[in-house]
Amino acid sequence: xxxxxxxxxxxxxxxxxxxxxxxxxxxxxxxxxxxxxxxxxxxxxxxxxxxxxxxxxxxxxxxxxxxxxxxxxxxxxxxx
Numbered sequence: 060x061x062x063x064x065x066x067x068x069x070x071x072x073x074x075x076x077x078x079x080x081x082x083x084x085x086x087x088x089x090x091x092x093x094x095x096x097x098x099x100x101x102x103x104x105x106x107x108x109x110x111x112x113x114x115x116x117x118x119x120x121x122x123x124x125x126x127x128x129x130x131x132x133x134x135x136x137x138x139x
Contacts (some may be wrong), residue, residue: 060104060122062089064097067110068126069134071108071117105138 060068066078066087081087082096088107089098100106104119117135128135 060100060102060124061096062087062094064100065100065119065122065134066108066131068123068131070128070131071106071115071135086110106135 063075063078063082064119066072066081067075072078072081076085079096082094082098086109087091089100089104091105091107094106101107102119102120102122105116106119106131107116109115109128116138118138119134121134
């Protein structure tokens with residue numbers, strides 16, 4: 060699954076276009092490397108996203124093309 064789609068489906072980022080722009084700006088790292096929106100996300104990948112002064116780090120647990128809003132947080136685990 061593409062990185063921008065994963066960020067949208069998991070609801071880490073609200074819209075796919077915003078996820079795409081964040082990737083283009085170099086604010087999204089996967090396994091410590093800057094990733095493009097077309098990066099193929101795999102289970103156990105570590106994604107780090109910079110939102111202004113805040114940084115969010117998650118580990119990918121599952122991949123799903125579509126998921127209910129309530130279950131979206133089951134797709135990843137937040138790393139402190």
